[in-house]
Amino acid sequence: MKKTLYIIRHGETDLNKRGVVQGRGMDTNLNDKGREQAEAFYRAYKNVPFDKVYTSTLKRTHQTVRKFIDSNIPWTQYPGLDELGWGIYEGKESSEHIKAEFVNILNKWNSGELHHKFELGESPLEVKERQLTVLERLIEENDDQNILICMHGRALRLFLCLLLNKPLTEMETFPHSNTTLYKVEYDGSSFQIIDFNNTDHLTHA
Numbered sequence: 001m002k003k004t005l006y007i008i009r010h011g012e013t014d015l016n017k018r019g020v021v022q023g024r025g026m027d028t029n030l031n032d033k034g035r036e037q038a039e040a041f042y043r044a045y046k047n048v049p050f051d052k053v054y055t056s057t058l059k060r061t062h063q064t065v066r067k068f069i070d071s072n073i074p075w076t077q078y079p080g081l082d083e084l085g086w087g088i089y090e091g092k093e094s095s096e097h098i099k100a101e102f103v104n105i106l107n108k109w110n111s112g113e114l115h116h117k118f119e120l121g122e123s124p125l126e127v128k129e130r131q132l133t134v135l136e137r138l139i140e141e142n143d144d145q146n147i148l149i150c151m152h153g154r155a156l157r158l159f160l161c162l163l164l165n166k167p168l169t170e171m172e173t174f175p176h177s178n179t180t181l182y183k184v185e186y187d188g189s190s191f192q193i194i195d196f197n198n199t200d201h202l203t204h205a
Contacts, residue, residue, distance in 0.1 A: 001141065003186040006045065007149045009156055010060040011037040012178040019094050022152075023086035024122070030063045037179040037202060042067045044201035051144040054134065056081035061150040064179065068148055078137075080130040081159075083152035087121025114168050124168045127158050135162060138186065156182070163191040
């Protein structure tokens with residue numbers, strides 16, 4: 001059966017605003033701007049007949065789609081949708097050392113060394129493994145036609161690679177900002193992006 005996925009990143013948090021890495025271990029709240037972004041997305045898409053809402057286990061995703069959840073759409077939290085764990089650098093203020101470490105690991109990932117990770121963190125390969133559980137749910141035979149998914153920036157990039165059957169080294173080809181939308185269609189055998197990095201809802205916020 002054909003399905004349409006509306007995949008969004010969560011709204012802004014104070015750590016986003018400050019440029020601090022959050023990751024899987026930081027369970028932060030939306031700030032005022034993030035709540036405005038969430039409201040703008042709701043106003044733009046409240047009339048879509050969503051059959052399910054999927055989020056990560058982190059509350060910034062719950063808060064972003066709260067109005068959809070409160071309208072009694074069935075909601076499931078999936079650890080597979082949690083952000084990549086950045087380990088020892090989560091929550092730390094940006095510095096030249098941290099910036100250099102991130103450039104170094106991103107360069108490794110882009111060159112195919114996807115097993116690398118920060119101390120106490122996760123690699124892209126490990127995130128892909130837990131995202132496979134969500135993929136299995138998405139391709140199940142059922143009557144779900146429209147599914148809203150709220151997740152996180154780096155995890156979203158990896159998830160789109162998984163859905164589109166692209167190598168994880170192409171993750172940087174999927175830009176994102178807070179509440180950006182990727183609309184993806186499933187035809188019963190493969191996924192295709194039909195709306196790329198859409199933030200039109202924010203122009204009316």
